[in-house]
Each structure stands twice: as C-alpha cells, then as structure tokens.
Amino acid sequence: xxxxxxxxxxxxxxxxAALWGLLLISCTSVDRPxxxxxxxxxxxxxxxxxxxxxxxxxxxxxxxxxxxxxxxxGANAKNIGCxxxxxxxxxxVKAGGGxxxxxxxxxxxxxxxxxxxxxxxQFSLPNTHPVLSGQMTCTDCHNPxxxxxxxxxxxxxxxxxxxxxxxxxQQGGPFVFEHEAMRDGCVSCHQPHGSVNAKxxxxxxxxxxxQCHFQQQTATGQLMIGGRDHAPFVSRxxxxxxxxxxxxxxxxxxxxxxx
Amino acid sequence: MKTTLHMATRCAGLALAAGWAGLIFTPSPAVAGTSSPxxxxxxxxxxxxxxxxxxxxxFQKLNNQNKDGRGGISGFHYSQDVSKNTTFTADGHAIxxxxxxxxxxxLSNDDVGYIAAxxxxxxxxxxxxxxxxxxxxxxAQLYDPSLHVDRTDLWVEAALTPPDKIHFDFRYDFTxxxxxxxxxxxxxxxxxxxxxxxxxxxxxxxxxxxxxIVNAKASFDGEQxxxxxxxxxxxxxxxxxxxxxxxxxxxxDRYVTQTNGQDNDLFMVRGFAESKIGxxxxxxxxxxxxxxxxxxAGSRIYGSQYDPVFNPTYTNRQWHDEGFYxxxxxxxxxxxxxxxxFLYTPTENWSIVPSLLAEKTRWGATDSYVETSVGxxxxxxxxxxxxxxxxxxxxxxxxxxxxxxxxGFKNVALNSNLEMTQGYGTLSEDxxxxxxxxxxxxxxxxxxxxxxxxxxxxxWYAKPGLSFSAQYYWKGRQNSFNDTRDxxxxxxxxxxxxxxxxxxxxxxxxxxxxRVSWAPFLNLxxxxxxxxxxxxxxxQEIGLAFIxxxxxxxxxxSETVTWNPVDRWYVQAAGSVVYDQTKTPAxxxxxxxxxxxxxxxxxxxxxxxxxxxALNNTTDVSASYTYYRANNYTNxxxxxxxxxxxxxxxxxxLTWVQRVSANLNYTVKYSYGDYGDVxxxxxxxxxxxxxxxxxxxxx
Numbered sequence: 029x030x031x032x033x034x035x036x037x038x039x040x041x042x043x044x045a046a047l048w049g050l051l052l053i054s055c056t057s058v059d060r061p062x063x064x065x066x067x068x069x070x071x072x073x074x075x076x077x078x079x080x081x082x083x084x085x086x087x088x089x090x091x092x093x094x095x096x097x098x099x100x101x102g103a104n105a106k107n108i109g110c111x112x113x114x115x116x117x118x119x120x121v122k123a124g125g126g127x128x129x130x131x132x133x134x135x136x137x138x139x140x141x142x143x144x145x146x147x148x149x150q151f152s153l154p155n156t157h158p159v160l161s162g163q164m165t166c167t168d169c170h171n172p173x174x175x176x177x178x179x180x181x182x183x184x185x186x187x188x189x190x191x192x193x194x195x196x197x198q199q200g201g202p203f204v205f206e207h208e209a210m211r212d213g214c215v216s217c218h219q220p221h222g223s224v225n226a227k228x229x230x231x232x233x234x235x236x237x238x239q240c241h242f243q244q245q246t247a248t249g250q251l252m253i254g255g256r257d258h259a260p261f262v263s264r265x266x267x268x269x270x271x272x273x274x275x276x277x278x279x280x281x282x283x284x285x286x287x
Numbered sequence: 288m289k290t291t292l293h294m295a296t297r298c299a300g301l302a303l304a305a306g307w308a309g310l311i312f313t314p315s316p317a318v319a320g321t322s323s324p325x326x327x328x329x330x331x332x333x334x335x336x337x338x339x340x341x342x343x344x345x346f347q348k349l350n351n352q353n354k355d356g357r358g359g360i361s362g363f364h365y366s367q368d369v370s371k372n373t374t375f376t377a378d379g380h381a382i383x384x385x386x387x388x389x390x391x392x393x394l395s396n397d398d399v400g401y402i403a404a405x406x407x408x409x410x411x412x413x414x415x416x417x418x419x420x421x422x423x424x425x426x427a428q429l430y431d432p433s434l435h436v437d438r439t440d441l442w443v444e445a446a447l448t449p450p451d452k453i454h455f456d457f458r459y460d461f462t463x464x465x466x467x468x469x470x471x472x473x474x475x476x477x478x479x480x481x482x483x484x485x486x487x488x489x490x491x492x493x494x495x496x497x498x499x500i501v502n503a504k505a506s507f508d509g510e511q512x513x514x515x516x517x518x519x520x521x522x523x524x525x526x527x528x529x530x531x532x533x534x535x536x537x538x539x540d541r542y543v544t545q546t547n548g549q550d551n552d553l554f555m556v557r558g559f560a561e562s563k564i565g566x567x568x569x570x571x572x573x574x575x576x577x578x579x580x581x582x583x584a585g586s587r588i589y590g591s592q593y594d595p596v597f598n599p600t601y602t603n604r605q606w607h608d609e610g611f612y613x614x615x616x617x618x619x620x621x622x623x624x625x626x627x628x629f630l631y632t633p634t635e636n637w638s639i640v641p642s643l644l645a646e647k648t649r650w651g652a653t654d655s656y657v658e659t660s661v662g663x664x665x666x667x668x669x670x671x672x673x674x675x676x677x678x679x680x681x682x683x684x685x686x687x688x689x690x691x692x693x694x695g696f697k698n699v700a701l702n703s704n705l706e707m708t709q710g711y712g713t714l715s716e717d718x719x720x721x722x723x724x725x726x727x728x729x730x731x732x733x734x735x736x737x738x739x740x741x742x743x744x745x746x747w748y749a750k751p752g753l754s755f756s757a758q759y760y761w762k763g764r765q766n767s768f769n770d771t772r773d774x775x776x777x778x779x780x781x782x783x784x785x786x787x788x789x790x791x792x793x794x795x796x797x798x799x800x801x802r803v804s805w806a807p808f809l810n811l812x813x814x815x816x817x818x819x820x821x822x823x824x825x826x827q828e829i830g831l832a833f834i835x836x837x838x839x840x841x842x843x844x845s846e847t848v849t850w851n852p853v854d855r856w857y858v859q860a861a862g863s864v865v866y867d868q869t870k871t872p873a874x875x876x877x878x879x880x881x882x883x884x885x886x887x888x889x890x891x892x893x894x895x896x897x898x899x900x901a902l903n904n905t906t907d908v909s910a911s912y913t914y915y916r917a918n919n920y921t922n923x924x925x926x927x928x929x930x931x932x933x934x935x936x937x938x939x940x941l942t943w944v945q946r947v948s949a950n951l952n953y954t955v956k957y958s959y960g961d962y963g964d965v966x967x968x969x970x971x972x973x974x975x976x977x978x979x980x981x982x983x984x985x986x
Contacts, residue, residue, distance in 0.1 A: 030621040044939075057566065085508060091320035092630065101636065102698030126327065127364070141861075143756075145845035146818045149893045152309065152915050154349055154934065161351035162916045163387075163409040163888030182706070183576040183626045183642035183688050185557055197341040198549060198610075199495070202581070202618040204652040204676040205716065207383045208786045212764070212794075224889050226471050228788065230839075231869045231887040232930045238871040238884065239837035240792060243828040249878025253845070254788055256830075259880040265418075265486030265928040268533040269759065270543065271475040276297050280583055280654050281611050281676065283716065283728055284783055287545055287587050 060162040066131045071116035076109035078121050083110075086173050094177035113139050113172065134167045147221050155229075156222030169220070189214050203278025207285055209240065212278060216278075237267040254284075288741020302625075326950050326985035331380075333954075333981035334358030341962075341973030344414035344432035348809040349936065350975075351412055354433060361981060372397040379405075386437055387411045397823060400447040400454075400634045407437040413468040418487030422924045423480035426970045427488050429532055432634045468492050474533045474543075484534075485928050492529040498523035514560040523551045528789030530593050538877040541603045543610070548584035553577065569630045577622040583654060586612040597659070599669035608661040616676070623647050636695035642688040646710075650678040667837030673721035684710030685735070698749070704742040704760075710943055711735045714786070729774035732787045738764040754807035757799070759904035785828070794837075796820065800921045810851040818843040834872065841867040855901035862894030875937040882926035889932070891917035907944040913937065918967050933965035949986040 061069045080087040081144045087110070090096050099108050111117055115131040123129050133139035137159050141148040150156065157164050166172075169191050171177050176182035179191035187193070192214045193200040201210070209216055217236060225232040231239075241253050251259040261272060268276050275285040308638035328642035336356035339346045342723045345352040359382045366376045379390040388408040415432035419425070474488035480980075499522050506515040531543040559573035587610035588597045597612050618783040628642040662668040686708040693701045711734065742760035749755060772788030800818040807813075812917040819842055826836040845863040852858065873884035894916035901907050919931035947953065956979040964971035 043320050050580070058855045058901045058904050060897050060901060060904060061851075062857055063851065064849050064857040064859040064899065067849075081695060085636075088508070097692055097700060097702045098746055099694070100748060101696055102748060103695045104698040104751055104754075105700070105746075108748070117767045123325065126325075126503035128325070128327075131625050141374055142814060143804075143816075145566045145814055145816050145847050145861065146800075146843045146863060146865075147892070148847075148861060149843070149845060149865060149915075152893050152895075152913065153891065156935070158351050158409070158411055163351070163411070182690075182704075183628060183644040185559065185573050185624050185626055185644075187622055187624075197498075197523065197551065198527065198547070200348065202579070202620050202650045202680075203655055204616065204618070204678050206678070206680075206714075208734075208766075208768075211768075213887055220784070224891055224919070224934075227467070229471070231889070233887055233934070234873065234884045235837070235869045235887045236645075238873050239824050239869065240789070240826060242826065242834070242836040242871050242873055244834050244911060245613060245872075245876065246830040246831070249876075249880055251873060251876060251883065254783065254785060259876075259883060263927045264475055264484050265473060266471065269486035270472050270488075270490060270533060271609075274472045274529070274545075279675070280585070280614060280616060280652075281656055281658065283718065283785070286609065287611075 030239065033076050037168065066115065066133075066136060066142075068115040068119060068131060070119065071129070072118040073107045073111050073116045074118050074121055075106065076111070078117060079110040079114075082125065089174040092171065093174050095172050115139075134165050134171070140166045150219065152224035153222040153224055155226055157223070157228075192220070199277040201273075201278045203282045205283045206278045206286065207276060232266075234262050234267050237273075295432045297447075328363075329983055329985040330363040331361045331981055332359070333361040333382075335977060335978065335979035337519065337975055337977045339973055339975045341975075342414070342416075342432075342971045344412075344416065344434070344972070345962060345964070345971040346960070346975050347412035347433055348414045348975045350960065350977075351385075352394075353384040355384065357382050357387075359383045365770075366943040369394070398449060400445070400449070400946065402445045404441075404443045406441050407438070408437060410435045410437050410466075411468075414971065415467070415489050415491060416967060416971060417469075417470045417473050417489030418485075418928055418930075418968065419970060420476070420479050420485050420487050420924060421922055421929065421968060422482050423477060423478055424968065425478045425485075426968055427476070427532075427535060428970075429489055429535070430467070430491065432469075432489075434467045434491075435470060435577045436464060440465045451509070453505060456502075456504040456506075458500075458502045460498070460502075462495055462498045462500065464496040464705050466494055468494065470529060472529065472531065472814060474531045474535075475539055476534055478537075479924075482924060485924075487494065487928055488532050488535060490532070493528040493530060494524045494527070495527060496523065499902070503824050510563075512560070512562045517555075517557045519555040519557075520552070521553045523553075525551075525845045528594070539603055540610070541589050541601075541605070542591065542595065543587065543589050543595050543608075545587040545610075546594075552580040554579075556874045557676070567632050570628070571630075572625075572627040574625045575623070577620070577651075579620040579622075580617070581619075582617040583614060583660040585614040588612060588659075594825065598722050599659070599671065604661045604667050604669065605663055606667065607661045608659075611674075612659065614654060614656040616656075618650055618652035618775040620648070620650035622649075626731060634695075636693055638690075639691045639952040640688075640690040640692075642686075642690075644686040644688070646682075646684040646686075648682045648712075649680070651677070653677045661851040670715060674727075675721060676717065678716045678720075680712060682710060682712030682850070684708060698747065700744075700746040702742075702744040704740070706738075706740040706742075708736070708738045710737070726774050728774065730770060730771050730787070731772040732768055734768045734786065736766050738762065738766070754804045754814075755861045756802040756804075757801045759797075762794075762798070766792045788829055791833065793825045795825075801851050812849045814847040816845045818845075837869060837871045839867075839869045839905045841865070857899050860894065861898045862892070864892040866890050884927070885921055885923055885931075888919040889917075889929075890919055891932075905946040905960070907942075909940075909942045911938075911940045929966070931966065934963060934971075936960075936962045952983050954983070955979070956981075 030178045063069045100138045116128060120130040131139055151160050170177050175253050180186045217230060219230050223229060229236060243252055245252055250257040268274050274287045304825040323948045337354060339354050347354050360380055361382055362380050364378050366374060369375050373396045376393045381388050386408055393401055393403040413434040415430050415434045417427055440462045442460040446456040448454045470492045472489040474484040474490055474492045475484045475486045476488050477484050479485050501520045503518045507513060524679050530546040531815055533541050555577045557575035561571035562710060563569045588595055589604060589608050590601055615957055624646045626642060626644040628640060631639045658672045658674050660670045665930045673724050689705045691703045713733050715731045718729055719726050729922045740760055740762040744758040747755045754914040768787045768789055798820040804814050822839040823835060824837040825833055827833040843863060847861040850858045869887040874886045876933045897911040899907060899909035913936040916935045917932040920933035921931055938958055938960040940956060942956040944954045945952060958977040960975040962973050
C-alpha cells in the first residue's frame with residue numbers, strides 16, 4: 029500500500045509544467061503551425077457541397093440525421109455541416125482524398141468531445157468502455173450520418189437494447205423469470221460513457237434497486253421491500269451481493285432473481 | 288514545506304498567466320502551409336516499459352495497458368493502385384504485451400466492389416479486487432487481481448457495388464470473448480471486528496463465448512427510390528461461470544460456482560424502402576423480424592473449491608445455502624417491427640417528419656432443474672426438489688413520432704421532437720414442484736407501459752465564431768402491473784409477488800443543456816456547456832400509497848479552451864465539475880434501519896491541460912496533465928458496507944517528437960501516473976513511471 033500526499037504532488041506537477049512551458053518559449057523561428065487535435069493545420073472550410081462530390085451517399089442520407097439539425101441558413105452558419113466534425117476540408121479536396129488531411133471521428137473521440145464536453149469527463153473515469161485507449165469509438169454505438177444518433181432511438185427498426193446486446197448478448201435473455209427493468213433499457217442502471225462506480229453503474233449502493241423498489245413503510249425500524257423487511261439483509265451490502273439477488277438481468281430458476 | 292510548495296506554484300502560475308495575458312492579444316500571423324512531400328503509407332514501431340509501485344491490477348485497469356509494458360507495430364497503412372480503379376489497402380497494428388492485434392486487408396475496384404478480410408483482437412483489463420471494510424481493515428485478494436478479457440473478431444467481406452445498380456454485400460464474422468473479470472456480486476465475510484457479515488469478498492466471472500455471424504445485404508440507392516434488404520444469422524455459445532467465495536478463512540469457508548451455459552440462434556430479416564412521392568414529400572417504410580432460439584444449461588453448487596461436484600453432505604454447508612443442478616431448458620422469442628415515415632418539406636426552411644413504429648414481441652421459455660437448499664442446524668439437511676419453470680409473454684407497442692426542423696430565421700435552427708409510446712402485454716409464469724405436484728408460482732400479469740417525450744432544441748449562430756445551443760426535453764414514463772391470477776399468498780401485502788407487487792410506477796425527467804461556443808480571437812476558442820437533469824420516480828405497491836421512491840439530480844459544468852498564442856504553440860484545457868445524487872427515502876429511515884442506506888453521491892471533477900510547442904522546424908514538444916477526483920465516501924461501516932467513491936487520479940506526460948527527415952520521425956514520451964483510492968483502503972493505490980518510444984516511417 030502506498031501512503032500519499034496528493035496535493036503536494038499536484039502542486040509540484042502543475043508548477044513544474046508551468047515552468048517547463050515558459051522555458052520552451054525560445055527565439056528559434058519556425059515556419060509551420062502546430063495545432064491542438066483534432067484540428068487540421070493550414071486547412072480552410074470548403075462547404076458540404078464539395079464533400080458531396082465524392083461522398084454523395086453519405087451526404088444524401090445525412091438530411092435525416094440528428095446532427096443535420098445543426099445546419100441553418102445564414103452566413104454565420106455556413107461552415108456548419110460535414111466540416112463541423114471532419115474539420116476544414118481544403119487540403120483533403122486539394123489532395124483528391126486521403127486519410128492524413130481530414131479528421132475521422134471514427135478513429136478518435138476528440139471531435140465528439142468538442143461539443144459533448146460533458147461526455148469527455150465520463151470517459152476519463154475509472155469505469156468506462158475502452159474508447160480513450162482506442163479499442164472502441166463513439167461510432168460503434170452512435171451513427172452520426174443517418175437517423176437518430178441516440179442508439180435504438182426514435183422509430184428505428186431495432187430490438188430493445190440492441191446496441192448493447194451486440195456485444196453483451198448473454199444479458200439479453202429471454203429468461204424464464206425476467207427483470208422488468210430490462211424493458212426500461214440497460215441505461216436505467218448503467219452509464220455507458222463511464223461512471224465512478226464499478227460496471228458503469230449509475231449508483232453503487234442499494235439505491236440502484238430502491239429507486240424502483242422502495243415502498244411505503246408501515247412500521248418504524250424496517251426497510252420493507254416487496255413486502256418483506258430487508259433491513260437485516262441490506263446491512264450486508266448491495267442487493268445483488270452473493271446469496272441475495274445476483275441475477276439482476278433475469279433468472280432461469282428463481283422469480284426473486286436470487287441466482 | 289507546504290507553504291514553500293504553494294508559493295512556488297503561485298509564482299509559476301502568476302508568471303505563466305502574465306505571459307499568456309501578453310500573448311493572447313498578440314495578433315496571430317497568417318497560417319503557413321507546409322510544402323513537404325506527402326506519403327500515403329506508414330509504419331509505426333513502438334515500445335513502452337512501465338514501472339509500477341503499488342497495485343498493478345489497478346494500473347492495468349485504469350490505463351488499459353500491461354503493467355510491464357508493450358511493444359510492436361503500433362500502426363501501419365499501405366495503399367497501392369494495382370490497376371486502373373483497383374486499389375489494395377492494408378491497415379493494422381500488432382502490439383505484444385496487450386495482445387492488441389488488427390489486420391485489415393481490402394482489394395477494391397471503383398466499378399465492381401471489394402473483397403476484404405481482417406482480424407482484430409484486443410484486451411480489456413480488470414482488477415479482481417473486492418471491497419475494503421475499514422473497521423477491521425479487511426481486504427481480500429483471492430486470485431492474482433490482474434485480470435483481463437480478450438475479444439477477437441475474424442471476418443471476411445465481399446461486396447458488389449457497381450455505380451447506379453443494385454449493391455450486394457456479404458460478411459462473415461467469427462468472434463470470441465474469453466477471460467476472467469471481476470464482478471460486484473461480492474461474497475460475505477465475518478472478519479469485520481464484530482460488525483456482522485459484510486459482502487466485500489471479490490467475485491469473478493469466467494467468460495468463454497464465441498459467435499458465428501453472417502450478414503447479407505442487397506441495396507439500391509437511386510434518385511427517386513432507394514431500398515435495402517438485410518438478412519442476419521448468428522449462432523453463439525456461452526460457457527460462463529460466476530465464482531463466489533463466501534466467508535474465506537472462517538469455519539464456514541465455502542465456494543459457490545454458478546455455470547451459465549447458453550446457446551443462441553438468432554435469425555433476422557429487415558427490409559427498408561424510401562421513395563420520393565413528389566418534390567416536397569418522400570416516404571419510407573420498413574419491417575424487421577427477429578427469431579431467437581436459445582438452449583440453456585447450468586448449475587449452482589457449493590463446495591470446498593470452485594467448480595465442485597454436487598455433494599449433499601458437503602462439510603461446510605450452511606443454512607440457506609441455495610443452488611441448483613441439472614438445469615436444462617430453452618426459450619423461443621419472436622419480435623416483429625414495422626415503421627412508416629414521411630419527410631415533408633413544404634418550404635426550404637421547414638422539414639416535418641411524422642413516423643409510426645409498431646412492435647410485437649412474443650416469447651416462451653421452459654426449463655427444469657433440481658433445486659437444492661440447506662436446512663437449519665445442527666443437521667443442515669439438504670433438500671433437493673425437482674422443479675419445472677415456464678413463462679410466456681406477449682407484448683405490443685406503438686410509437687408515434689413527430690420531428691420538426693425550421694431554419695426560417697437567419698442563422699438559427701429550431702428543432703422539436705414529440706414522441707409518444709403506448710404498449711401493453713401479458714406475462715404468465717409457472718413454477719411447478721414435481722415432487723409435491725403443486726405450482727409454487729402460478730401467475731398471470733397484465734401490464735401497460737406508456738411514455739411521452741417532448742424535445743426542443745435551438746442553435747443560434749450569433750456571429751462568426753460565436754454560437755449558442757440550448758436543448759430541453761421532458762420525458763415521462765408510466766408502468767402499471769396487474770396480476771389477474773396469482774398463487775402466491777393472495778392476501779396483500781405479501782412477498783414474492785413481483786412484478787405485480789408494483790401496481791404503478793411513474794418516471795418524470797427534465798433535461799436541459801446550454802452550450803456556448805466562442806472564438807473571441809482567431810487564436811482562441813472556448814466551449815462552455817451546462818447540463819442539468821432531474822428524474823423523479825413515483826411508485827405504488829399493491830395496497831400501499833403512492834410515494835416518491837427516488838429523486839436523481841445531476842448538474843454538469845464543462846469547459847474547453849483551445850488557444851494558439853503563436854502558430855508554433857497551442858494550449859488546450861478541458862474540465863468538468865459534476866454533482867450527481869440519487870436520493871431515496873431509505874436514507875431517512877430510523878430505528879433498526881438507521882444509516883443502512885445512504886444517499887448516493889456520484890460527484891467528481893476532472894481537468895486536462897495539454898500544450899504543444901514547435902521548438903524548431905523538426906522538433907515538437909508537448910506536455911499534458913490529467914486529473915480527476917471523486918470524493919463521495921462516508922464511512923458507515925457500523926451499519927453497512929461503505930461504498931462512495933473516493934479516489935484521485937493524475938498523470939503527467941512529456942512528449943518529444945523529432946522529424947529526422949520528411950518521412951522519418953521518432954517520438955519519445957515519459958509519463959508519471961499517481962492514483963489513490965480511499966474507498967479501497969489504499970490497496971488500489973499506485974504510482975507509475977511510463978516510458979514509450981515510437982519510430983514512424985512514411986513511404
């Protein structure tokens with residue numbers, strides 16, 4: 029086990045970084061720009077019509093995409109379109125295509141984080157899908173080019189929880205004894221972008237279940253759940269602790285989802 | 288020492304702030320383009336080594352990389368025109384240490400189509416640690432806690448994509464998922480210094496799954512009409528175990544292994560067509576049908592080790608040790624969906640999309656198994672009962688959706704979505720005890736589910752570089768359950784009557800966010816965002832009053848600033864502050880229920896600082912610092928297991944990129960990471976030094 033003095037370390041690190049930054053301002057001249065990702069150095073906006081010349085299929089179906097609703101009439105909105113996410117396309121057009129001169133949000137979440145900055149924080153947390161480490165991308169679950177960007181949203185021809193079940197199909201059942209919460213969606217209990225809690229749970233303690241299962245209490249000193257006093261049980265830990273209600277997604281043998 | 292460090296930090300901060308203040312108002316010179324030759328192909332070879340002091344498992348999980356290091360080909364791309372309009376491309380990486388491999392090969396012709404094949408493998412790390420009980424300092428490590436699960440995907444694909452003709456696409460995937468990971472179904476211990484049993488002992492999930500997936504698609508994309516027809520078949524096998532250890536080291540020490548075997552056959556067909564009816568109206572309609580067949584097998588057996596043979600006289604058995612064996616059964620589910628959508632654009636500035644989605648789901652599941660249960664001491668007699676379970680469900684749902692988009696105001700986009708869903712279903716459940724010939728559960732439940740969502744969004748591009756976005760939605764959902772037949776203790780209130788025990792449940796969510804994107808100068812861009820959400824859940828159990836069973840409230844403020852003080856230097860800062868709480872009335876209970884359940888705070892804040900600087904025409908240096916902190920811990924070990932997350936994570940990195948020539952560069956990176964986790968009693972803490980080097984050759 030490590031003992032710690034975190035704030036001192038933080039101060040030292042920040043101070044060191046600041047000093048380092050100042051020292052680097054030297055007099056050497058350079059003739060090339062350096063930009064923060066996901067920008068494209070030296071590129072200019074060309075408009076979505078230029079994109080349609082080669083990517084006609086994508087542009088055609090974009091009109092019903094959630095992100096198409098960002099587009100507006102007027103000079104101030106002229107750069108809103110493909111280049112909002114893919115970056116200014118002049119170098120890409122000039123080169124006749126290519127991968128190194130345009131941003132592909134399918135390879136990095138930085139583009140999405142530009143507007144969805146609240147999601148950036150969630151992906152930094154200890155329990156998250158492996159997006160920042162590159163094994164997954166936002167587009168594995170969200171389609172930015174057509175239809176509702178929310179997985180399984182709107183009038184999509186998709187099974188309930190289909191996006192999650194693509195990879196987690198054992199949790200989909202059907203079970204002999206189902207947990208009705210599954211019909212409200214996996215996101216009722218899980219935060220797919222990341223959580224401070226293990227398994228990306230929205231809540232780590234008994235409240236995860238009590239949100240729906242807390243009932244009117246008719247006697248003092250009890251925690252009645254499902255018509256039974258659970259106070260002696262929940263002192264042991266979570267509702268889904270070993271020996272209690274482990275089969276949170278559904279059970280083949282027990283109506284109370286014991287296992 | 289503390290004062291000195293604070294002073295140093297302040298001085299450094301002031302100096303830096305002064306420098307930035309001068310630079311921010313310095314006009315940025317015109318962006319200079321580069322004239323170096325371009326290379327389409329590249330190969331990156333890299334190696335990294337890590338030195339971790341503390342919990343290596345925690346390091347692996349948080350950084351998703353091997354505790355010792357990794358190396359190999361971290362990326363390559365090769366593209367070659369093999370004839371007119373025909374191109375061969377190869378992409379991938381092969382990183383040892385993390386078992387992270389990818390190889391994609393594609394031969395494509397602009398007029399014909401393409402053939403492609405690939406293999407992907409990656410590893411996700413987990414720590415096998417359970418909980419920490421502060422009163423006794425108990426923290427169990429049962430396995431080497433450095434756990435991982437590997438996913439692989441081997442695939443081939445072929446497509447005919449002639450311009451303006453029907454396209455055909457065929458793809459086959461063979462995927463696997465295998466490894467050991469942690470679970471939160473923690474086992475119990477009595478090593479709590481007299482606090483009673485607490486569930487903090489780590490539990491494990493042993494994963495072994497594979498799937499064969501076949502997809503075939505025909506599609507046509509014309510000026511007036513487009514359509515798509517998809518067939519999908521997959522067959523999968525899952526042999527997963529849950530491994531639980533209860534009261535390790537005590538006289539009641541015992542292991543539980545639950546095997547969950549499942550074979551699935553899923554067949555899906557989906558058709559979708561879209562057609563222009565006139566200049567202002569187009570229509571699309573589609574239908575999908577799913578047919579899922581499953582076979583299940585499994586057991587849950589207590590013993591002196593994992594994966595034991597069932598022994599009814601096993602020595603350490605305890606009262607209420609329940610399990611089962613010889614589980615056999617299966618389920619058949621059919622789900623059909625159909626939708627119709629219209630896109631009406633009466634003027635250039637209006638688009639209106641009404642949609643309807645109808646869904647019907649029907650499934651039936653049956654199984655049989657021997658249920659085992661240990662009676663009270665001193666004999667601890669083992670009961671074994673043959674059970675047969677069956678359930679059937681039918682559910683219908685209709686969703687209506689109206690989307691409206693208006694751009695008639697200059698530089699403004701207005702959107703509104705209205706969505707209503709109404710569904711109803713019938714669930715019947717039977718559990719038959721073969722030896723007594725009685726139904727222990729014999730129940731039919733009618734249920735209804737309805738929801739509404741009203742969503743309004745506005746984007747205003749006030750001037751170049753300044754935009755405002757606002758979104759608000761209200762969503763309500765109502766569930767109701769009514770048992771029309773129930774064999775379980777028909778006099779309410781009583782236990783074991785879910786789902787019909789809940790008669791009504793209402794959810795109401797308010798969600799709003801505001802976003803301001805502002806570039807006050809050419810070299811400075813900021814994005815400020817505020818998100819708010821609250822959800823109230825009202826619940827009524829049978830024979831009881833409606834109550835507010837939960838209030839969930841979240842506030843998020845996030846900010847991103849990107850600044851190029853001079854062309855050669857960028858600075859980027861991003862941060863978020865999150866206040867999130869889930870509150871239930873359980874926290875207000877008194878007497879014997881005092882303090883057992885606390886409100887759940889999930890607050891945290893994080894920030895990232897990154898800066899890159901071009902030292903000269905061939906050398907870049909960059910530095911980054913990331914930090915996040917959650918502080919939600921309350922030590923209520925006296926009453927229950929304390930859960931709230933209390934951790935701090937920070938990492939500092941320094942990177943040097945050197946361009947040796949137009950097509951050769953190398954990168955050297957050093958990182959220092961520091962993680963502290965109070966909730967885990969410090970057992971997950973680590974400090975780590977990471978060094979990494981990469982050579983990139985472009986050709």
